[in-house]
């Protein structure tokens with residue numbers, strides 16, 4: 001298939017691009033580069049041996065979306081483009097509703113204009129809110145505690161309405177748990193601007209000496225060691241989940257489906273620190289800090305539906321997640337030294 005990736009130059013999009021090319025699909029990336037760098041395209045070419053086109057533009061620009069869909073003959077869209085920082089969404093909600101919700105609406109309009117009706121959407125485990133039971137399956141009630149989460153919920157609702165109104169649509173909603181790690185080559189990975197919000201990039205930067213110490217947000221949760229438990233999933237496994245979901249939804253009789261992409265296994269913050277230190281033979285100084293607002297104690301997936309319906313499951317373990325994150329961090333250090 002010919003697939004358009006909105007936000008394709010970003011962390012998850014770039015990994016999905018490599019997985020799609022190695023499964024024989026044609027890919028074009030569309031990105032406004034607000035949180036990524038066009039140089040990633042050279043690295044994708046080095047990994048895949050294929051020059052993947054990047055069209056620079058904004059998903060809120062309907063003409064630009066129409067142009068790229070038609071020019072490249074896209075048959076399906078995987079929609080990653082969005083803003084994703086929880087704290088920033090609380091401070092600047094309009095920016096989040098505009099970019100994420102209006103952007104998705106414009107994308108849907110352009111897709112309908114161009115008669116493209118197959119869509120895979122990046123949602124998040126954040127839509128489960130405070131877990132009422134664990135592991136979280138797709139039938140768990142949804143709620144949101146911040147504007148970022150609300151944009152994901154609103155988009156999910158929009159997609160359900162669109163699929164209900166017109167049976168031509170084939171839509172997959174993928175609820176990611178905690179994507180971490182990097183491609184084995186070390187060429188692409190997660191490199192947030194400024195101080196990272198997420199645990200794994202923060203740990204990598206402390207290990208590299210770019211940040212002094214990790215603040216562990218709370219050690220008094222109802223978890224085995226008191227620190228927060230999450231379902232970390234290797235980004236390459238996550239990428240393979242997209243290929244499986246796209247292929248399943250394209251030939252599905254159902255207009256819309258929702259799948260968790262997680263491992264089903266939770267690790268605490270201190271387990272992550274210990275694993276990163278052990279596997280990479282580095283030191284990650286930390287101190288215990290107050291809880292972070294809005295955090296839940298534990299969050300992990302039931303990956304059963306994806307296993308059953310997509311024939312997909314995550315295979316890469318915590319060692320691979322930590323080793324690949326560190327390989328990417330070392331690669332960044334080499335690049336910065338050049």
Ligand code: NAD
Pocket residue numbers: 006007008009010011012013030031032033034035036057058059060079080081082083084099103122123124125176177178179
């Ligand atoms: P990312 O920031 O690395 O990638 C998003 C890409 O979208 C960036 O390249 C950015 O430049 C682009 N973009 C943003 N707004 C755009 C717009 N208006 N027009 C065109 N391009 C635009 O983030 P990521 O980690 O790769 O996340 C991808 C998607 O997955 C996002 O929708 C995010 O909310 C979702 N998600 C991410 C995580 C995670 O932990 N990384 C977890 C759950 C869900």
Ligand code: UDP
Pocket residue numbers: 178197198199200202214215216217218227228229230269292295
């Ligand atoms: N965390 C932490 N220090 C940090 C960043 C995160 O202790 O600097 C903890 C956080 O409280 C949570 C876990 O690490 O228990 C994962 O946080 P992240 O922000 O990566 O993901 P999310 O909260 O979205 O699941």
